[in-house]
Amino acid sequence: xxxxxxxxxxxxxxxxxxxxxxxxxCHYKTPIDLNYLITExxxxxxxxxxxxxxxxxxxxxxxxxxxxxxxxNDSIELVxxxxxxxxxxxxxxxxxxxxxxxxxxxxxxxxxNLSDIPGNVGxxxxxxxxxxxxxxxxxxxxxxxxxxxxxxxxxxxxxxCLFGYRTSIFKHKFKNRYLVDSVTFKxxxxxxxxxxxxxxxxxxxxxxxxxxxxxxxxxxGIRSSKLPKPSEISNAGSFFKNPILPEIEANALKxxxxxxxxxxxxxxxxxxxxxxLIEQCGLKGYTASNGKxxxxxxxxxxxxxxxxxxxxxILEVSHFAQMKVFEKFDINLEPEVIII
Ligand code: EPU
Numbered sequence: 506x507x508x509x510x511x512x513x514x515x516x517x518x519x520x521x522x523x524x525x526x527x528x529x530x531c532h533y534k535t536p537i538d539l540n541y542l543i544t545e546x547x548x549x550x551x552x553x554x555x556x557x558x559x560x561x562x563x564x565x566x567x568x569x570x571x572x573x574x575x576x577x578n579d580s581i582e583l584v585x586x587x588x589x590x591x592x593x594x595x596x597x598x599x600x601x602x603x604x605x606x607x608x609x610x611x612x613x614x615x616x617x618n619l620s621d622i623p624g625n626v627g628x629x630x631x632x633x634x635x636x637x638x639x640x641x642x643x644x645x646x647x648x649x650x651x652x653x654x655x656x657x658x659x660x661x662x663x664x665x666c667l668f669g670y671r672t673s674i675f676k677h678k679f680k681n682r683y684l685v686d687s688v689t690f691k692x693x694x695x696x697x698x699x700x701x702x703x704x705x706x707x708x709x710x711x712x713x714x715x716x717x718x719x720x721x722x723x724x725x726g727i728r729s730s731k732l733p734k735p736s737e738i739s740n741a742g743s744f745f746k747n748p749i750l751p752e753i754e755a756n757a758l759k760x761x762x763x764x765x766x767x768x769x770x771x772x773x774x775x776x777x778x779x780x781x782l783i784e785q786c787g788l789k790g791y792t793a794s795n796g797k798x799x800x801x802x803x804x805x806x807x808x809x810x811x812x813x814x815x816x817x818x819i820l821e822v823s824h825f826a827q828m829k830v831f832e833k834f835d836i837n838l839e840p841e842v843i844i845i
Contacts, residue, residue: 507531507538509546518575519560520623522739523816527573528552533598534578539684540656547572554653555845556684558597559624562632562741564844566816574684576627581607584689592646594689597627601634604690609717614696615644618705620721621728623735623742627685631675633668637724638702642668646691648675650683659683670770671746671841703727731804739810740801744823745779745838758834779830779838780806786829791822798822820844 509531516524529547533539542548553571578596581604585592591613595604605620618639629641630648648661667674698715700706708723709715733740755767755775770776783805790802797814799822801807808822827838
């Protein structure tokens with residue numbers, strides 16, 4: 506029987522540490538739980554609903570008067586293998602980095618660059634999480650879903666997920682229609698290492714050999730030098746997406762700001778670094794006047810809760826950063842964090 510809590514604070518369920526209440530918090534383990542919620546539980550009426558995984562990418566502004574579904578299933582299973590690949594099925598509620606640690610320990614390659622990303626496995630296809638030249642879509646084989654309509658199960662192939670930069674079908678067409686129950690990853694027995702991003706290669710040179718474990722260690726080192734740990738400073742990772750512009754617009758900006766980092770993106774477009782843009786506006790380390798929220802002093806893409814910030818305090822800082830970047834660069838920053 507699934508656990509359902511009523512009128513409960515979500516403070517410990519969101520990494521920004523915002524103290525809002527949920528009308529219902531339902532701890533999901535199996536498709537039977539969702540079936541129960543739909544037929545007899547609080548979902549059998551017209552009520553708002555959200556899925557909350559690790560809560561590392563959500564900003565709550567108000568109490569949520571609906572049903573919050575929080576997956577807590579957390580097993581890992583090797584479902585099949587051939588001479589080159591293993592197929593690992595991981596439950597949505599499993600902490601993402603536990604899956605990475607497992608894969609690295611077993612010598613399975615493909616997700617080691619995604620070490621130390623906060624959040625749970627269920628968000629990996631939704632967000633198409635990415636870091637250091639790798640995205641979840643590169644290894645996601647299938648996504649296993651449960652329907653909010655009738656509790657039936659369904660599996661989507663990688664192609665059917667319509668992955669893009671920090672997006673997928675689960676953010677638009679399938680939003681609130683299906684719950685991600687588990688994800689099957691296709692991992693390589695003979696890994697091809699991806700080391701071209703930033704200073705990954707330089708850091709690896711300090712190690713004797715390039716191994717999955719050494720890549721994982723280097724990436725954890727780089728991340729912890731820039732990104733605040735939510736357990737120490739409440740935050741939701743990158744608050745904004747890196748903007749993607751047509752090449753012609755990016756080139757015009759590059760003429761004006763020659764030191765601006767640019768990266769090739771798909772369809773001949775160019776990706777800019779939102780953190781750089783925000784830093785150029787003098788906002789790295791910024792603190793709002795009430796002292797409760799601000800911008801991280803080592804990575805300007807991260808908005809931090811400096812103590813008892815409300816959702817609106819965080820939102821205000823984000824609007825301020827958006828305004829400054831627009832004034833200086835004529836670019837609209839789009840939040841990566843989902844605002845609820
Ligand atoms: N930069 C600055 N100032 C800053 C931040 C960045 O000048 O305050 C510059 C850096 O020097 C670098 C460039 O911007 O030249 C890119 O910075 P970085 O490599 O730190 O990555 P990012 O583009 O800021 C993205 C992801 C991160 C991911 C890193 C590493 C997005 C929105 N963010 O950040 O993902 O860890 O690349 O691959 O795509 C997340 O999504 O929550 C997240 C942390």
